[in-house]
Every structure is written in C-alpha cells, then in structure tokens.
Amino acid sequence: MTLWFPLFSLAGLGVLALGIWLQRRTRAFLRRARAARGRYVGTSTQTTIDGAQATSYGAIEFRTEAGQTVRFSGRVGTPFEGRKVGREVDVLYDPASPEEAVVRSFVELWFPALIMITAGVGMALAPFVLWLILGPPR
16 A cells, blocks of 8 residues: 555544534534524625635624624625625624624534535545555555
C-alpha cells in the first residue's frame, strides 16, 4: 500500500473528529439556548479577495429575556439576503453571550457538522474502497 492511502485515511479521521466536535458543540449550545423572535433589519456584505463575488449575510435583531437588544449576522449567506428585510425569524441564543445567536434552522445549526462528518467518513474510507475495487497498489 502506498503512503498516501493511510495518510488520506488519517486526514479523513481528523475531519471526522472535527465534525463530531462541531456536532457536540451544537448540542451543548442547544441545551443552554433560549428562544426569541427576531427580525431581519438589513444585510452585511462580504466580497471575495479578488472582488468577483459578493455574499450577503442577514443582519438580525432580537430582544433577550433580560430586555437587551442584540444584533447579529446570520452564519449562512446568499446573494439575495436583502429580500428578507422585515421578515421575522426564530432565533436561538446563549444567555451568557447573546451576541453568539443563530437563526433556528437546520442549515445554520447542523450543516457544518454534517459536511465535516460526511467528508471525514468519505476520506477515511476512500482508500479502502479503492483498494477493494482496483486491488492493492503497485
């Protein structure tokens, strides 16, 4: 077996471990989180280094149980976030750090962990699958 087979599998296990850590972090956040109703109040735009592509992130405001008004940017951006201004959305926040809020959606909560776990399993198993299909490397 060539050297890249075990190295690729080892890298995959690292990516898998990162995905599991993200999933556990999300679960811990959900145990502490409080729900609130928020509203899109604007957007913040980030442009790629070469200026070729701009992505907008929704700016969302909500009020905590303690009455504090908090404004944060969504984690997932699209070129069309401006169309959401005025729309209400469910928000989850940690009372200890409300500025770390997230929009209550599958994509914002679970997508990063799902991508890392899927990629990690794929990377870890790919060399073994190739070995089964193509035979041992020469």
